Amino acid sequence: MRMQSVAMTGKRFLVFGAHPDDIEFGCGAVLLDAAERGASIELVVFSKGEAGTHGSRSERETEATEAAKMMGASIQFPSTPGDTRVRAGLEITLMAAKAIRRFKPDFVLAPSGHLNQHPDHRETCRIVRDANRLARYGKTPGLEDLDPHASQALLFYDISNESCGSEGLTPILLDVSTQVERWTALMKCHQSQTGNVDYIDLQLSRARALGIQSGVKAAARLYSEGPLLLGTSESLRDVAGPRF
Ligand SMILES: [Zn+2]
Incomplete structure (x- = not known):
């Protein structure tokens, strides 16, 4: 039985x-950690x-649903133009903004x-x-029914490795050392995607390299567009800079 922390409750x-596998491969370790600390998680997958190349629509939905269950998360697959056809436009943006207004998240996560x-x-x-921007504007047409x-x-x-970093993004590293085993199991839920290329090893080695850089076993990288307020001086207590 793992120790239950209440630090992220609420x-x-x-x-x-x-x-269906983007979230687990990209930030699964962070979500497992947050869930263990009491956070509520909802996943929205656009296709x-x-x-x-591998896996059918229904297989992949089943795999994603299984993975969501491991994180104690709910999952929804809203209606969109589908795989390879996801494009920024007003309709899909308003749909995402509605999801934000309905769930009222503290943190919104998206691919870089x-x-x-x-x-x-x-x-x-x-x-x-x-x-995320339209969700907070008071009078956005199309969102009037939700606060x-x-x-x-x-x-x-x-x-993927290719997507690492981006101009104008500020990286933040989170220690996910305690989640490596469960994260591996989480990624393995996506069996249809892990047969040919070793995607799991790729993610694990990236987390390991980021961890070594900061003196922990494994770290996950997230980005903010612009500076994040850490809080008072107390928040500096666990901060660690690069070791090399
Ligand atoms: Zn993808």
Whole structure:
């Protein structure tokens, strides 16, 4: 039995992904950690990965649902143009903004928007970034039925190595050392995607390298667009700079 911390009790994460495995591979370790500390998590996935080389629409939905269960998260697959066809536009942006107004998250997470990656990832970044803004504006047409909501922070995660970093983004590292085993199991939920290329090893080695850099076993990288307020001097207590 793991120790249950209450440090994140009441905090809400709304996490967007383009395909059924994006979230688990990109920021699964962070979400497992937050869930263990009492956070509530909802996942919004814009496609069922139906255009992927491996796995059918229903297989991939089942895999994502299984993974969501491991995180204690709820998951929704809203109606969109689908895999390879996710593009920023008013309709999908308002749909994402409605999801934000309904769930009222403290943290909104989306893929980072680097150009050299699956276009659905990049577009999901743009959609969520705009949606997070429109969700807090008082009189956005199309959102009148729901109260405006301002999230505490919008954070971005990398799905593949190619998408690491982006101009204008501030990286933050989180210690996920205690989640490595469970994160591996979480990624293994996506069996249809892990057969040919060793995606799991790729993510684990990235987390390991980021961890070594900061003196912990494994670290996950998120980004903020602009500076984040850490809080008072007390928040500096656990901060660690690069060791090399
Ligand atoms: Zn993807």
